[in-house]
Amino acid sequence: MTERESMEVDVVIVGAGPAGLSAAIRLKQLGGDDVNVVVLEKGSEVGAHILSGAVLDPVGLTALIPDWKERGAPLDVPVTEDRFYMLGAAGEVRIPNFVLPPLMDNHGNYIVSMGNVCRWMAEQAEELGVEIFPGMACSELVFDEDERVVGVVAGEMGRDKDGGEGPNYEPGMEIRGAQVLLAEGVRGSLSKQVIAKYGLDQGREPQKYGIGMKELWEIDPEKHREGQVTHTMGWPLGKAAGGGSFMYHLDNNQVYVGFVVHLNYANPHLYPYMEFQRFKHHPMIASVLEGGKRISYGARAISEGGWQAMPKLTFPGGALLGCSAGMVNVPRIKGNHNAMLSGIAAAEAAWGRMEAGKPGEELTAYAEAVARGPIAKDLKPVRNVKPLWSRYGLVASLAGGGLDMWAATLTGGTLFGTLGHGKSDAEATGKAADHKEIAYPRPDGVLSFDRLTNVAYSFTNHEESQPAHLTLKDPAVPIAVNLPTYAEPAERYCPAGVYEVVREEGEAPRFQINFQNCVHCKTCDIKDPSQNIVWTTPQGGDGPNYPNM
Template sequence: MAEVTRESMEYDVVIVGAGPAGLSAAIRLKQLDPDLDVVVLEKGSEVGAHTLSGAVLDPSGLDALIPDWKEKGAPVNVPVTEDHFYVLGEGGKMRVPNALMPPLMNNHGNYVISLSNLCRWMAEQAEELGVEVFPGMACSDLVYGENGEVKGVIAGEFGLQADGTPGPSYEPGMELHGKYVFLGEGVRGSLSKKVCAKYDLYSGRDVPKYGLGMKEIWEIDPAKHQPGKVVHTMGWPLGKNAGGGSFIYHIDNNQVLVGFVVHLNYANPHLFPYMEFQRFKHHPMVAELLKGGKRVAYGARAISEGGYQSMARSAFPGGALLGCSVGLVNVPRIKGNHNAMLSGKAAAEAAHEAIKAGRAGDTLDAYETELREGAVGQDLKRVRNVKPLWSKYGLGASMTLGGFDMWTNHLFGSSVLGTLKHGKTDAEATGKAKDFKKIEYPRPDGVLSFDRLTNVSFAMTNHEESQPCHLKLKDPELPVKVNLPEYGGPSARYCPAGVYEFVEEEGKEPRFVINFQNCVHCKTCDIKDPLQNIDWTTPQGGDGPNYPNM
């Protein structure tokens, strides 16, 4: 392909991703200096289209950023009224008394929200301050300066053909340059992967860890609806096969948010996370709630679970990682949006000071220090051992030892366990198929449980079919030659959207098929593939899921 010539535009700060972290950074920058030129680039067709979270919001981040958010009409209207924790068996449940839970697990003062809708509102606040927000603008690559620093991104390239060459309607996109570039792409972002590798941002840190979160929105019988009720469960159906759990949040409009999280360090390659979610809904407690209701939306995305010890270095020459690009989810609380907002605010403050001092393109060390030592680091440090305990010793140890560790951190500010290591990456944790029994899953009934492709239609995902496949295989032969015979072809199961399949025809070698049109941008394949052979890259702007109110 011939060298492409692109126009360029200059900004003070270029922000990739209109999630809670990126929008917080944009808002804070303009609060500090209305004359700064700030742009936010979002790959979704609109702000919120690719945003998915549980979500129970700890408002501390929003309070710090926009103290008068209530008066300004933020869509944060359903305070938590009840808080329940259950350990499930196949037919029953045991409630964990709230009094035994460390205070940090208390949801009093939090809100059940749609993060998609909150981000749409935050984008409006940013635009009112003069931020330029451009949805449908995927950022496909980084631009580097003379000293190896990040100085910008390439955004808005359209019209490539399947073989990667320009088609008749090709648009080369633009280079957007900034004194600093912030990457708020969420978990396992394509540009964030590049800067982590180039600048070795995981040096001295533990391996990153992840979970897969799947979510449905249900409209239920008004007689069963209890706005503000929050339920979390552990145990069945996962048992010893994997760590994880569920959430059921009653929001407004007779809707409940039903979600299921599977930790991606599971060993049995026959595990089918999506089907575990569907099976979960047949538990008597859940089935009774959903009976007579209807599912109105579905989506999925990976969750950062490594915590404090796995936080990537957040500052690099010319820019910063924000939010889940660093890995800021508090796993036992299942919350990260408040930390994402605080990270965006802190990065903005560091960049503002640097620009005011006449600097550009250097490393914002003040941001890295604030993130690790300030409110975000403190939030994550006191729960840092829960995930490694769960991974190594199972649910029981996580509840007892993990609970004890959180209590000691709360009462004394330290842990008798120190800081535990995570061990293997999630890809390395995957075992060989011959060493595990296959798991038989009941067929979805079409009432409470659904097949993947039917559910994916409720994510309203769409990709222009003539473009290059954005799911790149480093070695196209590995799926059939190694993954299928040795690992049982796990990509056909770990993907929650049915993107990957092995097609077997009589008398022929199996074929590995990538149905990239189904992709909901969860990034699980990039994380869990045992040979790390799949590279998730961004498709052209606007493509992907179109979540209405996830």
């Protein structure tokens, strides 16, 4: 058994995203020098792994740091215009803003780089005395004899390809605390473990997901409309899958252009990345991007299950925060504000336990604050939009979901109660023989790009001598099961070209994992129809390095 040094603190926070940093800041606001808080971040720096749209509702930041504007928070581009469109192959129809429920209005929100917002929040946290350690991947949970979480293993590095201890092996440390707050984002590896170990998802609907892909472009200044927000639905997905797009005009003649595909699609031939690339050739989108240049690219899974899919938030020794629990408002395409609010609520519950002299007791006050506070008020009115879309398609979801949101706005109730999701996204995958293959146009290298070229713009890097952080429960499954039954969809659902079926003349096909390409989106862990792929964290500092994303 590996021997490790141990470090004792009051609260361990895994993940320096909006949820984890909000918790750290709030703890220090409450406890000052009387509370010792450590934040562990697997990215090479704070913000390196943060990928979000993002139009930020500042309600969470205002609750945390009321004078954020005076302190120079990077919320510099207020939304000036909201546009919603239904796309066809050659044209578009604008949906009038007045028919949309008020909760869809982006007035008062800001177009931001969440990576930059988190970098600024980290500065605020460190000024208060929070210790933040980037490049510190948390590879294991630490339990006591009662099976209570008491810490994490962080900073292990230098294992060789076979998992043994290489010449530069460092065992890492056990960082122990009275509470361990998991703020890893969507489908976090430690969060997944505690949900399974403690049955936190019992009685809940299965979590649902989307894959979000995003590019940052610099465009012709004459085409730039700072503060303009555009969302689309329809083409190119049509009936093949749910999803939609966004285009946000930030400052410096830059735009974020992104595309989301719901991962409950049935046709295993669907290729989400190529749907994104095809989308950019729509006349409305191409007219903005032509003459511009792509600056960066990234991809990330998005939790879409909503209120009814959130697991129990607390477990012995800790809690799930933000997207680790799935707090995204799907129709608003927003979760950062709820992540911040969850961090605040968890911190206040943890400090309450410390003041009561019971620092290790379960944070029941946190779960109660989420159930009765602004997070519930944000998520409950929209809880049926996703299941309506999944069951009946885009048009029915627009009509039924829109009416349901209006009913919630006007009466506080919904027309449909609480609808379920049914199958997981993996279970929703159909057999290849039951679906038509899809022909995608070749990227032109101007508006659309091949996958591996774009991955280079995520500035992803992994130390090649370490074990692959993407593992197979059964190495035979990809070729023996997934290839004949589902045409091995891992070749297509991965937005970074990690998975490949190698076919060489005279030899049987073999499954290859190019883990160096991985942008840590977790789609494989979610969508693999055999649930055979397990995403684990690589050594600290590896992965994407997103600038201004």
